[in-house]
Amino acid sequence: xxxxxxxxxxxxxxxxxxxxxDAEDDLGVVGEADNGRDAIALASRLAPDVVVxxxxxxGVDGITATARILAERPGARILVLTTFGDDDHLYPALTAGAxxxxxxxxxxxxxxxxxxxxxxxxxxxxxPVLQRLVRxxxxxxxxxxxxxxxxxxxxxxxxxxxxxGLSNVEIADRLHIGVTTVKTHITSLMTKTESPNRVRxxxxxxxxx
Numbered sequence: 001x002x003x004x005x006x007x008x009x010x011x012x013x014x015x016x017x018x019x020x021x022d023a024e025d026d027l028g029v030v031g032e033a034d035n036g037r038d039a040i041a042l043a044s045r046l047a048p049d050v051v052v053x054x055x056x057x058x059g060v061d062g063i064t065a066t067a068r069i070l071a072e073r074p075g076a077r078i079l080v081l082t083t084f085g086d087d088d089h090l091y092p093a094l095t096a097g098a099x100x101x102x103x104x105x106x107x108x109x110x111x112x113x114x115x116x117x118x119x120x121x122x123x124x125x126x127x128p129v130l131q132r133l134v135r136x137x138x139x140x141x142x143x144x145x146x147x148x149x150x151x152x153x154x155x156x157x158x159x160x161x162x163x164x165g166l167s168n169v170e171i172a173d174r175l176h177i178g179v180t181t182v183k184t185h186i187t188s189l190m191t192k193t194e195s196p197n198r199v200r201x202x203x204x205x206x207x208x209x
Contacts, residue, residue: 036060163205
């Protein structure tokens with residue numbers, strides 16, 4: 001069972017998300033918060049597998065809450081769900097450590113898949129957001145090329161699959177290696193590419209590929 005914490009200041013949004021999750025056998029909502037301060041406290045107390053995080057909330061906003069939750073629980077998976085897909089919201093959320101970024105007009109199936117992928121170590125993005133990230137990454141590399149670091153053959157294989165958005169489990173299955181081995185390769189890749197998180201590593205992989 002994937003334990004989900006819902007964070008949104010709109011009761012109707014939270015109610016709709018709870019109904020979606022509760023209708024699935026593998027998802028369970030363990031708590032709700034309508035502001036970032038309560039989200040931080042609940043994440044610490046309930047240890048959810050995935051936090052579905054709104055960004056604009058009164059008091060402590062979602063970006064600040066994301067950073068504080070991850071400072072306390074670095075392994076937490078925080079999936080942003082917001083109306084605002086502009087760069088002023090996207091990049092601060094990624095910098096804070098969010099593992100994915102979905103828009104509220106996404107189809108229910110995309111949201112449910114995003115929660116599952118986040119829990120499995122993936123980085124789910126709404127397609128318009130991902131396209132913009134990739135376009136910016138490519139443009140930046142055209143303007144200022146960066147040589148690829150010395151990667152082993154296996155590290156390049158793992159990097160390509162991270163860039164495709166696969167989770168650690170999916171990468172392990174694809175390459176017929178252990179999940180622990182995948183984690184070791186990803187740690188090495190982050191060091192060699194100077195990527196602070198998996199999202200940046202995926203963007204690097206798309207540029208290298």
